Amino acid sequence: MWHQIRALVVKELLAVWKDPRSRFVLIGPPIIQLMVFGYAATYDLRDVPVAFYVEDRGSDARELVSRFAGSPVFRTVAWLERESDIARVLDGRDAALVVHLGQDFSRDLRVAQPARVQLLIDGRNSNTALILAGYANAIVRDFNLDWLRRHGERMPPANLVVRAWFNPNLHSRWFIVPGIVALLTLVVTLVVTALSVARERELGTFDQLLVTPLRPVQILIGKSLGPLLIGLVEGTVIVLVAVLWFGVPLLGSLVLLYLGMVLFLLSVIGVGLMISSLVRTQQQAILGAFLFLVPAIILSGFATPIANMSDAVQLLTWLNPMRYFLVIVRGLFLEGLPAALVVHQLWPLSLIAVASLSAAGWLFRNRLA
């Protein structure tokens, strides 16, 4: 029985590998994407265009402005002369932030009234707006503390001392790159699986497969092992690039990482085979793959935290295999998550794998064989 399955696996791998174009799409694009997205997907702001509208010529005003202009987060694009210019630079996206100091700024500071600095932020991307406001807050807080110290005034009674665990410098790349491991293995494996049966049905070779001595369950195993191998190789390459090129620390155990990866791939393969047996053409298979991929990625916590989603949608994410694998990958990379905690993610993943593979098996028997 096993040598029959092996023959089928070899045939599956050859079907993908012998065509130079399909060989290329399995290797080239994932690596290119990892490199590009690894650099692109970051929430850390740099070089944000900022414009200043300063009506006060005092030294305190100059010092505060130079703290903004000197920060690597901001890039000065304009010094405004009129209030009406504010709308012009914000509307046209020439600046994402306008810092406005009124003409009373120095006087207010001298007479011990709170001096106001006005920040006008482009809210078309509210996430960037919030992060910007946070950076600006920190600049003003430092200015305040220095000013109080210099003028011998009373310091605030209590101060925050903030420390970030696992990622002390708050690099968002460390968070995103392990996520891309999950993202790309998902995409490649799902499409390979979803198309494998659909292609054979469209070309008519699936009927030939059915008249061989192979039983449906053997065909199913053969059809799963090929994509599993492809996914594992793909995942290994991406993990290597993450560690060697991007320098993301891999603190946890490799055994746990591969255990998670195999379970994740099996769940994805189950879904892919389900799609494959429900559709008649490759076009429908690609569509089905998309219909699963897009929500699976957006509702996984890859780019936006699951905790921010509405309660109903959070319930839905329990069914998403990528959700669990993301926790495993990120936890193993950055936190060195111990086995006891990884298990909390592994058992739902195994349930999903068993459920999706059995559903695929049932569909195989009832719709195809």
Added chain:
Amino acid sequence: MNAHGRAGARRMRLRGLLRKEVLQILRDPSSIAIAFVLPVVLLLLFGYGISLDARKVPVALVVESPTAETASFTASFFHSPYFEPRAHFDRRGAEEALFDGDVAAVVVLRSDFSRRLYGPRGAPIQVLVNGTDANTARLISGYIDGAWRAWLDQVARDSGIRLAAPVTIESRVWFNAAVRSRNFLVPGLIAIIMTLIGALLTALVVAREWERGTMEALLVTPVTTSELLLGKVVPYFVLGMGGMALSVVMAIALFDVPFRGSFLVLTLSSALFLLAALGMGLLISTVSKNQFVAGQIAIIVTFLPAFILSGFIFDIESMPRAVQWITHVIAARYFVAIVQTIFLAGNVWSVIVPNALALAAMAVFFLGMTRRRTLKRLE
């Protein structure tokens, strides 16, 4: 044949081609599903699903020796809508909760908090955040910062001493005063969904014809390449615009996203974008001639770049210079800028015109390339 007859023949051929495409669309309803079901499902899921506004952040508060002062500080957490505070009595338990992911941050008030409060250097308040997700970590420490400042103001008012900061910030967020992330995510999602629809609709269609050999059959008929392309583009263009209209209605009616620009400008720029997306799909399928490859390429060059490189979530200006260059070949980048501006800011020509021109150039490029590649196959 006279000119009139030629024009008539061309019209007839085109009508025949269009009829064939429409029949093909109707026979396999997956195209109609792409155009109308996909946007509805995705917008519902994402519109309600994704948000960058952290809500009810679980925070462990460790008070080593409770006094009136510590109580006034922790009260500011219990009254804030952003936190779900949990009292802890020792630091170890709180740190374990942070490690297990049960809480997102730990705030520690040491046993000497009240004694050092009015000392010369003030009392330190220790904050530990889980930095794994750097963006969320920053937002949460921002919220904690806000709670701390609110508490300082309170102390200043109660004790009558001036503690107020010398410089205060007055921020105003334009176009999205409530800083609702849905207001920018939903218009961005429309751009992403349109990228999917446009490329998916056409990427597989032509690849299938090559794979099945029906393309050769079409090429030996008197149909010209331009007619062939027109016959492919027109029906899917109509479907795509229908999907776009549906998405815009949902954004306004269901998600209450403000719409400050004009519908005419939005329609025109969507048409340009759709032509670019359809052109890209046609080019993919013409080059690959194989549905497996076309499908992989469509996913690789459409959805993921539109999601990550378009400025939809991640800020383009903050990317390294080389990656910023790459974003210029992503059509979604221009469309995201246009859609977000038309929805939230209005008809700002300095944003719309350059981006629309870029879309037009991409449409011409993709359709022209497809035409050339198809011509070559004839030889």
